[in-house]
Every structure is written in structure tokens, then in C-alpha cells.
Amino acid sequence: MGGVVGSFAGSAVAKKSNMAAGAATGFGVGAVTTAALSMGLAAATGAVHTPVTLAMSAISGGLAGLSGTLASTTGGSGILSGGIQGFVGNRMSGLAAGSLGGYIGLEVGKKTGSTGTAVIAGTAAGASVGAGTTALLMATLGGGNLNPMMIAGSALLGGLAGAVSTVSCSRRSAPRDGAYGGMLAGMAAGSMIGNPSMGLAAAAAGGFAARAKTTTGKAVLGVAGGAVAGALAGGIQGPEGIINGALAGALSAPVGAIVGTTTRQVMRNAQVDLVNVINKKMVDPYLEKNKLSNTQKMVVGAAAGGLILGTTGMVAGLKGVAVMGTLGAVAGLVQTDRMIDKVTEYRDAAESVEEYHSAEPVFAGVIAAQEKILKA
8 A cells, every 4th residue: 555655646746846756755655654554454453563563664665655656757667567576586675676776777778779778777776776775774674784695685686676677668568578478487497496586587688688589589698698697696595506597597588588478479469359359349339328427437447557557466476466456556547537637628628719710701801892992
């Protein structure tokens, strides 16, 4: 709830002022909402909240609100996906790294027009945010004991989350699909070698490899990038982890880049066909006889948004579907309300436009009068 309310408030402020103010609002409102709900639930159930657990709840809600706010920027739909995948890999530090890293990478990509530069920027930003968030949490809530290995691991996972988020923001579907497929294949490979971070590594490599236009290119880039990303992710487990990670990444990343893009395209086509059949057989005939009220239209918009974004949260299981579905419902509700306002405004303006006569009948009498004067 903190993420939903924070995202709504933050995106509203961002549209009226700027993203910096919106991000601050999204984080603040999300943190306050989550803290208030946590205290209320604790009071209702008799649970005990310590200052540390309450602070952790507030930070989680604030980061969720921040992620949703950043995702409201143009082309920022992949920020939510990167944030969730970052959360799966490294909890709050991963969520912060995936969200902020993806936003910075996206903005760099808009200005430079270079995917490579954008991914580098998103990776660097994600690594910095991941390490900084972990260090801050350890210093404030963890008793002040800074663990260099944990900070280094957070930097690594944060960099991968930032890369995944940046790639997922691509306007082309192939990189987004490659990241999705790489995430699933990497998670499967990670379960075999005992390294849960392989999902992030394969997602980053698979998404970048999917940019290639040929299957051979995707395979080559996937093997090379997957080996590098997998080795980095396996570095946490020592020399043996590096070797296992490189092999797992080299196998899973090209699978994500090739199979992931094809699978997601088939899923989209099937979804479109299903929607078209439902519209033609059920929705269109009904709407021809029954006009929907504005409230009913907003309910439909919320349902559509929930279904569209809900599927992107499947990588995080039922919780991911619930979170993304809720955010999608809110986004669909807001977007539908805006569309209704725009249509109403247009219709009111069209009805109040003054009608002017065409030039010919207006000036016909003037021209005839001038001819009479000339003859006289």
C-alpha cells in the first residue's frame, strides 16, 4: 500500500513540477503510509514492533513509492521490472539500485541515443546505489558494523539490477523479452549451482544480447556476456563460484535472448488474439446497446492495467503479480480518468466553437456592390 499510494502522489507531483520533487514525495508518502499501516496492523493483531523493524518497513514502503514514481517517466515501464528483480536478488538495496539505476540509465539513453552508454550508466549508478544503500542500512540499523564483503556484493548485484532495469526500458520489445527470458533461465541455472544472483546476471546479459538482429548474433553476445556476468555473480562464492557462474551464465543468457524473445512474442500474439475475440464476440455487441458510465469505464481501465502489469511481476511469484497488478490497476484507473477528462474537454470545446460562413457568400454582396459603383 505504501508503494501504491507513494507512486500515485509522487507521479502527480512529478508531472506538475519535476522528477526530483516527485521522487522525494513518492518516497516520503510511501514511507509514512507503510509505517502507519504497520503500526495499525501491529496494534490490531497484538504484534510487537521495534524501532528497527518499523524503520525497515518505512524504508521498504518509501523505496516502493520511489520506484513507482520513477517508472512514471516517459519510457520508464521497465523500471518497475528492474526494481522487482533487484528486490528478488538483494531485497531493499536491490530495489533501490534497480529503480534508480534504471532511471539514470534511461535518461542517459534518451540524451545520447546509445544503448551501450545507457547500460553502462545504469550499471554504474545501480552499483553505487546498491553499495551505498547497504552501507547506510548497516551503519544506521545494523549496529554500525560495516562488512566490506556485503557492501561489495551489494555493489555487484546493484550493478546487475541497474543494467536489467535499463535494458527493460528499451523501446524495442526484444531487449525487454530477452531480459525476461534470461531472468527465468538464470534462476533455473542458479538453483542448480546454489547461486540465486544468477537470475539477475542472466537477465542483464540476455537483455543486452537480444539487441542483435540475428539468432547467431544473439547466441554469440549471450554466451560472451553471460559468461562475464555469471563470473561476476559467482565471485561471491570464491574461485569455484566464478567458474560455475561463468558456465551457467554462458548457457542461460543465450537461451533467454533467443527463446525468451520468441516465447514472449507468442504470448503477446495469443493475448492480442484472445482480446480481439472477446471484444468482437462480447464487448462490442454489448457496448452498441449499452453505454458505459464514467465509473464503469474507470473500473474497466483499472482491470486492464492490472492484467497488463500483473504479468510482468510473475518473475517474483504471486507477490510480484499482486504488487504489479495493484500498481497496474492504479495506473489504469488514473489513465482512464485522464482520458475521460480529455474527451470531455474536447467535446465541450467543439460545442462552443463559433461557426463562420464561408468566404463566398459573405463577400458575394460586397463584390456585386463594388461592380455597381464602378459602372455608375
